Amino acid sequence: MTTILVTGGAGFIGSHTVIELVKAGYEPIIFDNFSNAKPAVLARIHKICGKRVPCCFGDIRVRQQLETVFKENKIDGVIHFAGLKAVGESVKKPLEYYDNNVNGSRVLLEVMRDYKCSNFIFSSSATVYGEPDKVPLTEDSPVKRANSPYGQTKIDIEYMAEELQRAIPEFSVTLLRYFNPVGAHESGLIGEDPRGIPNNLMPYLTQVAVGKLPILNIFGNDYPTKDGTCIRDYIHVVDLALGHVAAIKHCLNQGGVHIYNLGTGIGYSVLDMVNAFSKAIGRELPHQFAPRRAGDVVQCYADPSKAARELNWKAVRTLEDMTRDSYNWQKNNPNGYDD
Ligand code: NAD
Ligand code: UFG
DSSP: OEEEEEEESSSHHHHHHHHHHHHHOEEEEEOOOOOSSTTTHHHHHHHHTSSOOOOOEETOOHHHHHHOOOOOOHOOOEOOOSSSSOOHHHHHHHHIIIIIIHHHHHHHHHHHHTTTOOEEEEEEEGGGGSSSSSSSSSSTTTOOOSSSSHHHHHEEEEEHHHHHHSSSSOEEEEEEEOOHHHHHHHHSSHHHHHHHSSOHHHHHHHHHHSSSOOOEEEEOOOOSSSSSSEOOOOHHHHHHHHHHHHHHHTTTTOEEEEEEEESSSOOOHHHHHHHEEEEEEOOOOOOOEEEOOOTTEEEEOOOOOHHHHOOOOOOOOOHHHHHHHHHHHHHHHTTGOEE
């Protein structure tokens, strides 16, 4: 039995990963302070996988709360999702982001070290590459100073974990750099439940589609791309979850630092996404062009071949799957987990 502590396991990517861990025969334990999640997700996870996944209410910054879990369970590895993730909010509240993300990760790593748990899998982001010099991005593409405190916390946590690994050679650090996670579980029971007006494209699209928001503003149509809108590598959250399972299988107890891009390798423009969504709902999704959004990179997509080669993992879900599942989740749960 391999027990995996999943910090932030009640959140969007964490909840999908917990399900895939159970399916693959692992024993996940969720650790979450529910600052951006709803307890209702736990019953939904139970319904999908037919198993009650243990959940500890706690904050990664509070050593004692983490220690309780490590004392009561033999934790073989940690998948670390917990953190704040809103780029715009991080500009207004930088200290909160450094405290929650960097300090929280430091406390977590300290407890792992003290309890001799030597497998750390971290939710990093393609944001560490900044504005790419060239695409697709490989794991060797340069890491650049981030243009938001959020992005900088990802870089800082990557470095901190790598430094700890240098000090403890048997420590295994896996840095998973996600591209743009979208979609939802095909059951329509779990999905992304942003607070207030969404910042990210897919939840905004789905809310326009169900009439919660009137129109999508496309930020910029004068970028040097095929149709003037920005290009991203959208990846289905279930594929991303399976990437974590593959990473555990490959990296557990291997020691060293392992870095993987988790993306599809395909870049879609914002207009591609609008068109795919219009097709999914059978009518044109209301949209208009608006000024560029500060801080957006022109294009960002992965070369995912290292993960394919070493982890034997590949994203297989299509854009159609992503739009269908996102829409299905939104339609079934117009108010997210409050329904
Ligand atoms: P999310 O907000 O849905 O999940 C994060 C979870 O962590 C939430 O359930 C929240 O309650 C919990 N949490 C926050 N601070 C905590 C703390 N101090 N102690 C305990 N729990 C805490 O976000 P997500 O989209 O699932 O993202 C998960 C991780 O992946 C984050 O680290 C995020 O930065 C990273 N990531 C996300 C994206 C994306 O676009 N969604 C892209 C790249 C990387
Ligand atoms: N967009 C719109 N209208 C919207 C929302 C987004 O046109 O209402 C556009 C953006 O300008 C961008 C694209 O859709 O061109 C994707 O934007 P998202 O906000 O969905 O995603 P980002 O690529 O900006 O952000 C993602 C993650 C962050 C991470 C960042 C790194 O959500 O966590 O990638 O590049 F930091």
